[in-house]
Amino acid sequence: MQKITLVVVGGGAAGFFCAVNAARKLPNLRVILIEKSSKLLSKVRISGGGRCNLTHACFEAGLLTKKYPRGERFLRKAFRHFSPSDTITWFSDRGGELKEEADGRMFPVSDDSATIVDCLLREANIYGVEILLNNEVKSIEKIGSRFIIKTSRQEIVAEYCCIACGGYPKDSMFSWLTNTGHTIETPVPSLFTFNLPGNEINSLMGVVVQDTQLKISGTKLIERGPVLITHWGISGPAVLRLSAWGARHLAGLNWHFKVIANWVPSYNENSLLAFIQKYRFEKASQKLGNRNPFNLPQRFWEYILVASGTDAETRWSDLPGKEQNRLVKNLSAMELAVSGKTTFKEEFVTAGGIKLEEVDPDTMMSRIHPNLFFAGEILDVDGITGGFNFQHAWTSGWIASESIAASENQEVKKGDFIEF
Numbered sequence: 001m002q003k004i005t006l007v008v009v010g011g012g013a014a015g016f017f018c019a020v021n022a023a024r025k026l027p028n029l030r031v032i033l034i035e036k037s038s039k040l041l042s043k044v045r046i047s048g049g050g051r052c053n054l055t056h057a058c059f060e061a062g063l064l065t066k067k068y069p070r071g072e073r074f075l076r077k078a079f080r081h082f083s084p085s086d087t088i089t090w091f092s093d094r095g096g097e098l099k100e101e102a103d104g105r106m107f108p109v110s111d112d113s114a115t116i117v118d119c120l121l122r123e124a125n126i127y128g129v130e131i132l133l134n135n136e137v138k139s140i141e142k143i144g145s146r147f148i149i150k151t152s153r154q155e156i157v158a159e160y161c162c163i164a165c166g167g168y169p170k171d172s173m174f175s176w177l178t179n180t181g182h183t184i185e186t187p188v189p190s191l192f193t194f195n196l197p198g199n200e201i202n203s204l205m206g207v208v209v210q211d212t213q214l215k216i217s218g219t220k221l222i223e224r225g226p227v228l229i230t231h232w233g234i235s236g237p238a239v240l241r242l243s244a245w246g247a248r249h250l251a252g253l254n255w256h257f258k259v260i261a262n263w264v265p266s267y268n269e270n271s272l273l274a275f276i277q278k279y280r281f282e283k284a285s286q287k288l289g290n291r292n293p294f295n296l297p298q299r300f301w302e303y304i305l306v307a308s309g310t311d312a313e314t315r316w317s318d319l320p321g322k323e324q325n326r327l328v329k330n331l332s333a334m335e336l337a338v339s340g341k342t343t344f345k346e347e348f349v350t351a352g353g354i355k356l357e358e359v360d361p362d363t364m365m366s367r368i369h370p371n372l373f374f375a376g377e378i379l380d381v382d383g384i385t386g387g388f389n390f391q392h393a394w395t396s397g398w399i400a401s402e403s404i405a406a407s408e409n410q411e412v413k414k415g416d417f418i419e420f
Contacts, residue, residue: 003030005029005032005156005157006022006029006032009161009163010034010378011039011131012041012044012164012166013041014164014377016120017393018397019031020127020129022405023128024123024127025401026405032132034135035132036135038134044113050113051108052116054391055098055387056084056105057084057106064083068381068392069244069382071379071382071392087395091108094123106387132153134152134153135151139179147371162364162372163372163374164376164378164397167350169187177378180372181369182366183355189243189251189351190351191349193341193343195232195341195342196337196339197232197233197340199336201229201234202233206229207297208226209263211224212226214261216250216257217260219249222242223245224265226238255341256338257338260334263304263331269328269329273324284317288311288312307326307330307334308327310327355380363399363400365400374396375399
């Protein structure tokens with residue numbers, strides 16, 4: 001029987017998952033995976049500090065889709081086909097047992113991304129996936145029922161093609177795809193950190209405030225969670241989630257905006273003032289520098305006192321009214337002027353890509369060209385930090401492979417029918 005060919009463009013999570021699953025389901029399928037760089041599964045290797053946060057223990061579809069600033073409706077259908085539970089089973093069946101952490105993130109039991117990378121590479125080897133590195137796709141053309149894929153090194157003819165090359169930062173880089181008739185949502189960065197140039201808070205590099213509420217001034221964008229102070233500004237889960245939900249709005253502001261930080265989000269300004277007034281009476285003889293009532297990191301508490309113009313040696317009973325008010329303001333509504341962003345290398349994704357109206361979420365097939373599929377970040381889908389972007393990669397790659405297998409099996413059945 002003559003072999004048919006599937007070309008997968010992109011050697012990341014989505015492309016690999018499509019390639020190995022399609023090859024496994026269709027022994028008669030020649031699968032060629034094309035990667036423009038010299039490395040495979042780059043994001044998988046560095047995710048989670050090298051531990052690989054490959055999914056999230058969020059098993060209710062309605063809650064899961066809420067973790068995606070773009071693509072929620074599209075994913076409602078997609079996750080019916082391949083969910084986080086399916087991801088756990090797939091990798092566990094192949095020696096990649098997973099564990100859940102307190103915040104719901106899931107990692108391999110080994111705490112080593114190599115476990116996941118090796119699992120995928122083994123599958124590729126077992127099922128004969130051909131891998132072409134340092135090959136950049138320049139164009140895709142549909143002629144009849146076949147695709148002509150031209151790369152920087154060669155030309156390949158294929159019956160099926162899956163685009164899983166990740167996102168691009170500029171519109172112009174999508175030209176080889178828009179030439180097929182597809183349109184894109186303009187890409188903007190998502191999951192980035194906030195730069196605070198010249199702010200004294202940067203001297204606290206490495207300090208983590210475990211529970212902080214951040215609000216983009218003038219908007220309804222609010223997130224709560226850990227904040228990491230860096231030498232250039234602030235990072236951490238709350239910042240990354242805020243950058244994801246506000247990706248397009250913040251890009252429109254050229255990443256110059258104000259953030260209101262509540263470092264003690266169990267209080268607002270009024271309730272915090274009432275608490276401190278009571279606390280001053282109860283701990284009258286204690287010095288402010290020695291008595292931190294909010295369980296904040298000591299270095300951070302000392303910074304707050306300095307920012308409020310308060311001497312750490314001052315006793316609570318002697319705290320002047322003006323300093324008390326500044327302390328309340330700095331704790332519950334500190335204004336931080338953001339000027340620019342910094343890419344968070346482990347989690348960086350783009351918001352934007354192929355318009356979802358042009359792709360069937362039940363098959364990942366183009367609505368314009370039969371047998372052309374899309375998977376992963378090339379689609380206008382992106383999630384917050386926590387393993388959600390990888391889950392979309394596994395899901396979309398799986399669905400594409402299933403659709404290709406179903407389509408080819410149907411063709412085989414047609415070929416087996418003989419009229420007498």
